[in-house]
Amino acid sequence: MDIVILGLSLASSWGNGHATTFRALIKGLAAEGHRVLFLEREVPWYAGDNRDLPDPDFCELVFYHSLDEVEQRHGDRLRAADAVIVGSYVPEGADLIDRLAKMDLKRLCFYDIDTPVTMDLLDQGEEAHLARRQVPVFDMYFSFSGGRVLDRLSERYGARAPRALFCSVDESRYSRVDVPMKWDMGYLGTYSDDRQPGLEALMLEPARRLPHMKFVVAGAQYPEGIDWPDNVERIEHLPPSEHAAFYSAQRFTLNITRVAMRRLGWSPSVRLFEAAAVGTPILSDRWQGLSELLPEGKAIVIADGTEDAVAALTGEDGTAPEALAAEARRIVLADHTGRARARDLVRMLHDCPERESLSEEEETA
Known part of the structure; x- marks a missing residue:
């Protein structure tokens, strides 16, 4: 298939989880013999030193500066593509979708890598990236969240064909690295107000209670004023090229989920799959669907608070971390690689019929 994706970013993983998600998926598509053009809006915060994949070898990456440029420079390719997929949080996304909807495309789809957050924004009337009226426009609405999220997309927002398309991992980049064990537990994630209480309960308070252990938090945009315990190391940004070594140097890795995603469930982050592929035991907050993806007590430790995290770190809960990690790795390599997701x-997409061609008057209306 010939696919065009207009996403938040492929070239830069700074401060977002979209880039690694797109990279695994598109690399999987290339391995399956498909052709992808990724169109990315040129913005200063994803440029310069923050651009860690400026020239991917698994797809064509082109930057654009305006929506007019998308139509004028890439219109023919968009019309010829078997599918055009718009990602969540694309700059001027709502205006972009309106323009694409008027073009004679074969299939117009949306890939929401933030579905529960998107629905909260739509309920609040915030429509810069996606307008509520646009949800029924898409031939397929791909969601990184599954479960009842799909029912809500259909019943409340009018999505015609909502489908789960979870994140995935590029297993060729995420495997065990022979590095010294440095930390008892680590966390990789950009700062978020609604994730911070989870970080406090599942890492910072355990760090205070276990001063002989070592912890690490890697991620950007953490504000001044956080009370970091002395045994918690901070890394401002960790590029994907260093993720596998980072996970390999931890006894446990921590997964924390945003409130909207935890409330609706079935929203596995790419970090879950990355850590599992590396073979690092995972400790996570609880949400519906997690134990169906990675069985609790067999492939993951699910912690409801500080006491559970401390028990796992000290071994008082009786779990065998190595066995957990091995089972999680088996599951992820079987079902959640970029190639499997592709x-x-x-x-x-093959199950989705092509659109009927627009008349010239409809396309220019």
Whole structure:
């Protein structure tokens, strides 16, 4: 298939989880023999030193500066593509979608890598990236969240064909690295107000209670004033090229989920799959659907508070971290690689009939 994706970023992983998600998926598509053009809006915060994949070898990456440029420079390619997929949080996304909807495209789809957050924004009337009226426009609405989220997309927002398309991992980049063990637990994630209480309960307070252990938090945009315990190391930004070594140097890695995603469930982050592929035991907050993806007590430790985290770190809960990590790795390498996800996407696109061609008057209206 010939696919065009207009996403937040492929070239820069700074401060976002979209880039690694797109990279695994598109690399999987290339391995399956498909062709992808990724169109990325040129913005200063994803440029310069923050651009860690400026020239991918698995797809064509082109930057654009305006929506007019998208139509004028890439219109023919968009019309010829088997599918055009818009990602969540694309700059001027709502205006972009309106323009694409008027073009004679074969399939117009949306890939929401933030679905519960998107729905909260729509409920609040915030429509810069996606307008509520646009949800029914898409031939397929791919969501990184599954479960009842899909029912809500259909019943409340009018999505015609909502489908789960979870994040995935590029297993060729995420495998065990022979590095010294440095930390008892680590966390990788950009700062978020609604994740911070989880970080406090599941890492910072355990760090205070276990001063002989070592912890690390890697991620950007953490504000001044956070009370970091002395045994918690901070890394401002960790590029994807260093993720596998980072996970390999931890006894446990921590997964924390945003409130909107935890409330609706079935929202596995890419960090879960990355850590599992590396073979690092995972400790996570609880949400519906997690134990169906990674069985609790067999492939993951699910902690409801500080006491559970301390028990796992000290071994008082009786779990065998190595066995947990091995089972999680087996599951992820079987079902959640970029190539597996690419097959999911292509199968769903083949099930979606092409649009009827617009008349010249409709296309220019």
